Amino acid sequence: MNAERLEHLKKHIHLLDIDVENGLILNRKPYLRPKGYYLVGLKNKIFRVHEIIAVSGGLNILNKTVNHIDGNRLNNRISNLEAVSKEENFRHAFENDLLAKGSKIGISKLTEKQVIEIKRLLNETNLSTAKIGKMFNVSGNTISAIKHNRTWSHVGNKIINKETNYKKKLTETEVKKIKQLLSENTITQSEIAKMFGVTVPNISSIKNGKSWTHVN
Structure with a gap:
């Protein structure tokens, strides 16, 4: 976020009733953009909800992008947000198969139920990440990110490190x-x-x- 927008947000953020832990704006009704982000208005400017949560939660987002760690743009919990460069944000999207595609642009391709099943397969079988990815129509990189708890860490059981x-x-x-x-x-x-x-x-x-x- 650039300095002008960040200054505006910090100046007026006190007008918002924010639940940082759960990623919610309690006194505004956010609307969902086609790209999958929740937006709210604040003194004649529009902000993404996850940006507001990040600032309220103490993240330094000046000239940075707020990344959703689990790839789900609707999960705005502060524990799921991190301030990164644009390059890091793009790399995260690329490695986790989150780049915009078709009618589901901007929305994570996996459901929580699917992730729970993926974690079960990772824990209980010797199937490769590539094979599991094919089962759920996602890339092996997406499964690898789940395996190493880089994404979807809030869903289901932790992945057992079989090597250790x-x-x-x-x-x-x-x-x-x-x-x-x-x-x-x-x-x-x-x-x-x-x-x-x-x-x-x-x-x-x-x-x-x-x-x-x-x-x-």
Whole structure:
């Protein structure tokens, strides 16, 4: 935001009843532009709601752009906003497949329900980000951003870092217990995996006789 607009906003921002945490202007009715941003009027000037939230939340946006971290332009919570350069904003949009396309210009392509399912797949399977991306008609970069909690971090479970959390080697005693639990069929493979600090595919491999076949 340039200096003139920022000065105007700071001068009159006291007229607004702002819920910074939830990203809301309580005493104005914002309207939604086709590009996916909420706007409000303030003393003969129009401002994007996320810009107002950013300033009210203490972000320095002079000559900077306010970026939505999760890619959702309707999520104006202060925790979802950051002040970046135009170049950084464009790179974020490019890496997360958020550049304007067709009739859904400016609006995130994924729903929260889809993101929850994507996180489940990332946590419980060995599918590549590219394959998961094809399943949801988004790029592998979009899935990678979710995987590393750069976007949609407020939705669903955190992604487990498999490289650091799944280096544990099972013992024969543990495998016997796993096989017992599988035969009892009282808890899911995902729950068993969490109990023993391994992946679901590890448990599935044991169940299907692809590994630890010498242990009964």
